[in-house]
Amino acid sequence: MTRRADPEIAPQSGGSAGLLTIDLDALAANWRLLRDRMGGPQAGGACAAVVKADGYGLGALPVARRLAAEGCTTFFVASVEEGVALRQSLPEPEIFVLNGLLPDTAALFARHRLAPCLNDPEQVKSWLAHCARSSPSPAALHVDTGMTRLGLDPDDLDELDLDAANALPGLILMSQLACADEPGHPLNRQQLADFAKLRPRVAAARASLANSYGLYLGSDYRFDLGRPGYAIYGGNPTPAAGANPMRPVVRLRAPVLQLREIRNSRTVGYGATARTEPPAWIATLAIGYADGYLRSLSSRGGVIVDGCPCPVTGRVSMDLLTVDVTDAMRAGSEIRPGTFVDLINDEHTIDDVADRAGTIGYEILTGLGSRYRRRYLGEAEAARPAQGRA
Numbered sequence: 001m002t003r004r005a006d007p008e009i010a011p012q013s014g015g016s017a018g019l020l021t022i023d024l025d026a027l028a029a030n031w032r033l034l035r036d037r038m039g040g041p042q043a044g045g046a047c048a049a050v051v052k053a054d055g056y057g058l059g060a061l062p063v064a065r066r067l068a069a070e071g072c073t074t075f076f077v078a079s080v081e082e083g084v085a086l087r088q089s090l091p092e093p094e095i096f097v098l099n100g101l102l103p104d105t106a107a108l109f110a111r112h113r114l115a116p117c118l119n120d121p122e123q124v125k126s127w128l129a130h131c132a133r134s135s136p137s138p139a140a141l142h143v144d145t146g147m148t149r150l151g152l153d154p155d156d157l158d159e160l161d162l163d164a165a166n167a168l169p170g171l172i173l174m175s176q177l178a179c180a181d182e183p184g185h186p187l188n189r190q191q192l193a194d195f196a197k198l199r200p201r202v203a204a205a206r207a208s209l210a211n212s213y214g215l216y217l218g219s220d221y222r223f224d225l226g227r228p229g230y231a232i233y234g235g236n237p238t239p240a241a242g243a244n245p246m247r248p249v250v251r252l253r254a255p256v257l258q259l260r261e262i263r264n265s266r267t268v269g270y271g272a273t274a275r276t277e278p279p280a281w282i283a284t285l286a287i288g289y290a291d292g293y294l295r296s297l298s299s300r301g302g303v304i305v306d307g308c309p310c311p312v313t314g315r316v317s318m319d320l321l322t323v324d325v326t327d328a329m330r331a332g333s334e335i336r337p338g339t340f341v342d343l344i345n346d347e348h349t350i351d352d353v354a355d356r357a358g359t360i361g362y363e364i365l366t367g368l369g370s371r372y373r374r375r376y377l378g379e380a381e382a383a384r385p386a387q388g389r390a
């Protein structure tokens, strides 16, 4: 089988690093699908985008720039530092900071027009005091209905000046679902009921409950503003139902450094945990746990060579991965130093890799390493105005 010449993987700067391709057209299509689930802007439904942790590892700036061009006007980041960086490239949209308002940071938020998610009564009081001194500015009241992580206790609302809060422009009332990936979990209904009960008390706010999974729980979970992250990046928001309605966004490839023909029985890798018997071929790839290819994928992960699945054999090293490519060789693949093979693609997705690693796709995405060459498809779209596009 002859490999098609692919200009993307022509050796540059040595060509020995992995290649991470991020499809912003697919990402934009995913966001539009979620926005349409919210009823779309015409129906008054709005969809934010969560771009914390550098856009789930895919690059907060290119991701947010593209989504802003698609019409997304509300972004969530984790830290104020992430917010400042995003504001520098996006002057227009609202940016909410999930980690909240730490003491003495109100001026920093104001300077960069960042909106804090107010997570305890002190934060609410301090933001309201700041707004009374300068000007009323957007914020979110984050109420905890089941995570016991960040957020106001519902009882905390009793001691707050809700009239002053209701007068803030751009106010959001939000809560986070703990079990939305399990549609039958009773905590979903409980959190929904508790959130719905709070909503009239903060009547001026846009209510926001649903993350990616929440958008697929039922229309009563959607409220005014969707708050998806993972599904935008191609993760499956309906794991219980099976088929993923999202388009894959990420493709990860790594080059073969060496191909070993196995002529006698021998062990592979650290700890000699795997054995290979002739006739066989082991390809060693330039990727390892230092690149976020998790060590738990030792003898469990798989790569795709010309459409042929090939198992990882032996332990994942820091910079190297050993793969049994015997089946691909038998099928006629030409594998030699410099050949790129797929570790994540449309057939072997972030959710598949996560299953094999015993984790979730979020950890696969946010762990994607810094040594990859990154290529963005569809980046030029971000420069065009949103008007007149589907």
Ligand SMILES: *Cc1c(COP(=O)(O)O)cnc(C)c1O
Pocket (backbone or CB within 6 Å): 050, 052, 098, 175, 176, 210, 211, 212, 213, 227, 228, 229, 230, 231
């Ligand atoms: C991360 C996060 C989200 C997005 O969740 P996904 O599961 O990625 O859709 C929404 N809201 C809050 C509070 C979060 O921390």
